[in-house]
Amino acid sequence: xxxxxxxxxxxxxxxxxxxxxxxxxxxxxxxxxxxxxxxxxxxxxxxxxxxxxxxxxxxxxxxxxxxxxxxxxxxxxxxxxxxxxxxxxxxxxxxxxxxxxxxxxxxxxxxxxxxxxxxxxxxxxxxxxxxxxxxxxxxxxxxxxxxxxxxxxxxxxxxxxxxxxxxxxxxxxxxxxxxxxxxxxxxxxxxxxxxxxxxxxxxxxxxxxxxxxxxxxxxxxxxxxxxxxxxxxxxxxxxxxxxxxxxxxxxxxxxxxxxxxxxxxxxxxxxxxxxxxxxxxxxxxxxxxxxxxxxxxxxxxxxxxxxxxxxxxxxxxxxxxxxxxxxxxxxxxxxxxxxxxxxxxxxxxxxxxxxxx
Amino acid sequence: xxxxxxxxxxxxxxxxxxxxxxxxxxxxxxxxxxxxxxxxxxxxxxxxxxxxxxxxxxxxxxxxxxxxxxxxxxxxxxxxxxxxxxxxxxxxxxxxxxxxxxxxxxxxxxxxxxxxxxxxxxxxxxxxxxxxxxxxxxxxxxxxxxxxxxxxxxxxxxxxxxxxxxxxxxxxxxxxxxxxxxxxxxxxxxxxxxxxxxxxxxxxxxxxxxxxxxxxxxxxxxxxxxxxxxxxxxxxxxxxxxxxxxxxxxxxxxxxxxxxxxxxxxxxxxxxxxxxxxxxxxxxxxxxxxxxxxxxxxxxxxxxxxxxxxxxxx
Amino acid sequence: xxxxxxxxxxxxxxxxxxxxxxxxxxxxxxxxxxxxxxxxxxxxxxxxxxxxxxxxxxxxxxxxxxxxxxxxxxxxxxxxxxxxxxxxxxxxxxxxxxxxxxxxxxxxxxxxxxxxxxxxxxxxxxxxxxxxxxxxxxxxxxxxxxxxxxxxxxxxxxxxxxxxxxxxxxxxxxxxxxxxxxxxxxxxxxxxxxxxxxxxxxxxxxxxxxxxxxxxxxxxxxxxxxxxxxxxxxxxxxxxxxxxxxxxxxxxxxxxxxxxxxxxxxxxxxxxxxxxxxxxxxxxxxxxxxxxxxxxxxx
Numbered sequence: 010x011x012x013x014x015x016x017x018x019x020x021x022x023x024x025x026x027x028x029x030x031x032x033x034x035x036x037x038x039x040x041x042x043x044x045x046x047x048x049x050x051x052x053x054x055x056x057x058x059x060x061x062x063x064x065x066x067x068x069x070x071x072x073x074x075x076x077x078x079x080x081x082x083x084x085x086x087x088x089x090x091x092x093x094x095x096x097x098x099x100x101x102x103x104x105x106x107x108x109x110x111x112x113x114x115x116x117x118x119x120x121x122x123x124x125x126x127x128x129x130x131x132x133x134x135x136x137x138x139x140x141x142x143x144x145x146x147x148x149x150x151x152x153x154x155x156x157x158x159x160x161x162x163x164x165x166x167x168x169x170x171x172x173x174x175x176x177x178x179x180x181x182x183x184x185x186x187x188x189x190x191x192x193x194x195x196x197x198x199x200x201x202x203x204x205x206x207x208x209x210x211x212x213x214x215x216x217x218x219x220x221x222x223x224x225x226x227x228x229x230x231x232x233x234x235x236x237x238x239x240x241x242x243x244x245x246x247x248x249x250x251x252x253x254x255x256x257x258x259x260x261x262x263x264x265x266x267x268x269x270x271x272x273x274x275x276x277x278x279x280x281x282x283x284x285x286x287x288x289x290x291x292x293x294x295x296x297x298x299x300x301x302x303x304x305x306x307x308x309x310x311x312x313x314x315x316x317x318x319x320x321x322x323x324x325x326x327x328x329x330x331x332x333x334x335x336x337x338x339x340x341x342x343x344x345x346x347x348x349x350x351x352x353x354x355x356x357x358x359x360x361x362x363x364x365x366x
Numbered sequence: 367x368x369x370x371x372x373x374x375x376x377x378x379x380x381x382x383x384x385x386x387x388x389x390x391x392x393x394x395x396x397x398x399x400x401x402x403x404x405x406x407x408x409x410x411x412x413x414x415x416x417x418x419x420x421x422x423x424x425x426x427x428x429x430x431x432x433x434x435x436x437x438x439x440x441x442x443x444x445x446x447x448x449x450x451x452x453x454x455x456x457x458x459x460x461x462x463x464x465x466x467x468x469x470x471x472x473x474x475x476x477x478x479x480x481x482x483x484x485x486x487x488x489x490x491x492x493x494x495x496x497x498x499x500x501x502x503x504x505x506x507x508x509x510x511x512x513x514x515x516x517x518x519x520x521x522x523x524x525x526x527x528x529x530x531x532x533x534x535x536x537x538x539x540x541x542x543x544x545x546x547x548x549x550x551x552x553x554x555x556x557x558x559x560x561x562x563x564x565x566x567x568x569x570x571x572x573x574x575x576x577x578x579x580x581x582x583x584x585x586x587x588x589x590x591x592x593x594x595x596x597x598x599x600x601x602x603x604x605x606x607x608x609x610x611x612x613x614x615x616x617x618x619x620x621x622x623x624x625x626x627x628x629x630x631x632x633x634x635x636x637x638x639x640x641x642x643x644x645x646x647x648x649x650x651x652x653x654x655x656x657x658x659x660x661x662x663x664x665x666x667x668x669x670x671x672x673x674x675x676x677x678x679x680x
Numbered sequence: 681x682x683x684x685x686x687x688x689x690x691x692x693x694x695x696x697x698x699x700x701x702x703x704x705x706x707x708x709x710x711x712x713x714x715x716x717x718x719x720x721x722x723x724x725x726x727x728x729x730x731x732x733x734x735x736x737x738x739x740x741x742x743x744x745x746x747x748x749x750x751x752x753x754x755x756x757x758x759x760x761x762x763x764x765x766x767x768x769x770x771x772x773x774x775x776x777x778x779x780x781x782x783x784x785x786x787x788x789x790x791x792x793x794x795x796x797x798x799x800x801x802x803x804x805x806x807x808x809x810x811x812x813x814x815x816x817x818x819x820x821x822x823x824x825x826x827x828x829x830x831x832x833x834x835x836x837x838x839x840x841x842x843x844x845x846x847x848x849x850x851x852x853x854x855x856x857x858x859x860x861x862x863x864x865x866x867x868x869x870x871x872x873x874x875x876x877x878x879x880x881x882x883x884x885x886x887x888x889x890x891x892x893x894x895x896x897x898x899x900x901x902x903x904x905x906x907x908x909x910x911x912x913x914x915x916x917x918x919x920x921x922x923x924x925x926x927x928x929x930x931x932x933x934x935x936x937x938x939x940x941x942x943x944x945x946x947x948x949x950x951x952x953x954x955x956x957x958x959x960x961x962x963x964x965x966x967x968x969x970x971x972x973x974x975x976x977x978x979x
Contacts, residue, residue, distance in 0.1 A: 083873040095864035099886035109872035409785035415876030420775040435809040509951035511905025518726035614802025616908035634804035
């Protein structure tokens, strides 16, 4: 196991940032900590790095099966990339990257030539060889990000931690750097954890995603699992727009609005209220009823500029809905605002309400 | 020449923002709730070293150089009875010196508020040859040793001085009168108003003035109704800083005042006189009252800054 | 960084030149005229008066006034006092700023207020507290005197008074600067394996050097020029406990005006040098404070 976090709790005064959090990251894995502001993801990352201490008596942190909680911060060998990079502003790019090698105790310090060789190799890796003599303020945001990464890699870290690595960049650079970072990770296979509040970033980049909320882990899984089999309501809602219905589990079906959906897991249990979620792209829209159970709705708005067409609808019962269609499907239906349509789900996610006590 | 707010020779409480005391979690993820820490930990964990050493030294040295001597002053004034203390601080000569100090400081700070506003405005808004040099010169009263300022002002305003010789035929005496005290205190307080107003004027959003103009306001109306209210807290702060400095000023006044009891004797001079008479208890008593006045002004300044920060946040 | 800062300023000026938001030409010139007259009367004339009076009886007299043995000993004492007070308060200022700016702890704003305290104490009262503590009738005076240590009317008293009045200067410059710079660079250095001392010397010190120098310059100007506090504790013993400002006072009160202004002219020169250095350093620290631009911009 590359990184193991066991039962960590962290409080700031009366505020609990982390509640009994445990996590394992396999060697060579890239894991995303995903959550809204204040969910504790940055605190968890800082605790793994040793920048914060967990509450006394709570749990342990292991790198490659070795307990590090009692180790001095400098000897944990963590590569940490700060959100705003924290580059040394009075040093050149070269000096920034060389810093971790030059501050080693005399006996472990590499020779001048070796430092130069290592730094230039790293600058080549992050494609900044030509910038070695620039100062941080002379670089663009994306370039600073890469210097910060090279600096973190220079100490040959056991793990790499990145705090909102793309948070301070504009959309286009963010996209490029995301793909670049994934390729880099596939090349060097360093156990890595990064924090983000952007679900697309987490789902696209990570081997596994850890969704956090209010100091707790909601779900850990591959991007596919997290997206298609969300473990909690919070995960459903956080990973993008979703239609919500109050429903009822009865027999092996869940009933909501004017619809019913097979839910064999419930068969045999007593009837109970439930919450039903349907993603916009999992709603089928047709202009005719076609014999199925369907939900009647009126088109209130059409967003057709984009790879898919999004429809805002109002159900006959009054609730607003959102559906997403391919451009082809949209053209074949020939819809305009005010039309009546019939909506059927292709897939749903159901959570039974807590039994009232 | 770039100017950063607070970068002046201000040798009174600087205008630099003080962080609110309970702002404890200024961390990388600034979106995290910043909650007060009031429980067990007096200091939050940090991986930076040296807190014990630097904090220990700071507290030790602060106590040694500042706190213990000031505590000594309070103890000394407590060695006389309350009646004696009251008699010492309400003696007619002492009361007269309070009035002179207070009055002259008030006049000087007011003169500085008016002319300081003009100077700050001109330095921020207009360009003219030699502006950078003049801007730098505004700090001269901070940099010039007070004794030098004192004798220079006396030489200027003496009946045969460069300025005094023009005023003398008009029957205006400056040197060795209360007017002289006001001149010296105006000199010494000059930078405070200018240096607190400059950043405030620089931070003013031009769009607000443009908005006022687009709504039909004349330039004068814009100044009175839009600009002046916005810079009012800074102006008051500068005024109070100049006033506080004037209350305690000694070196630049001692030469020009003439030191006549009841007429031109300011509080610091009176304390000096008591000291020369080895009347330490009374000197301490008067000093305690004077210190109390300075701290009251300081408190006022802090409230002003708190107010202007709230104003800015609104 | 400097470039962008200046460009921003001139842009502002240009925006303001727009007709809607500027005054008519004669209001402008009237305000400039009033301001310059005020500054001329209160700044330029006193400064000119110092040099005019110093040279009023010729260059030879000026040199003779400064070459006088009492004047020389006053210069030596002033340099000695500054040489002690400035380094001590610099070390204190760096230590205090490190503790205050880089850590979060309870009671921080109280501590900052206490450090500022000497600013709001009248110089005469600063001297008075030392006399009350170390004078012949003071709390510690008799005990020290019995052991042959003199503070009041001695050089050590002058040093203590100077330490008191120049106490906040360096700390006051460094605290806001170091707070604005944050702790991330230091944290990064620690994570890369740097020791505490390496972190301070290689990361923090280069970041604050101009601000530090600025504080030192101001501290030095006040240390060499302090009059009130030093006057109370010195006893004005010629050739022994007279600093330059005190020597100016003694000469002036003896109606030796030319000599007084000759010594004063050296102090005025110190003030001018301070102002020049201050302007240069202001520009440099502005540059150090500019890193808001670092890290927040995209490509």
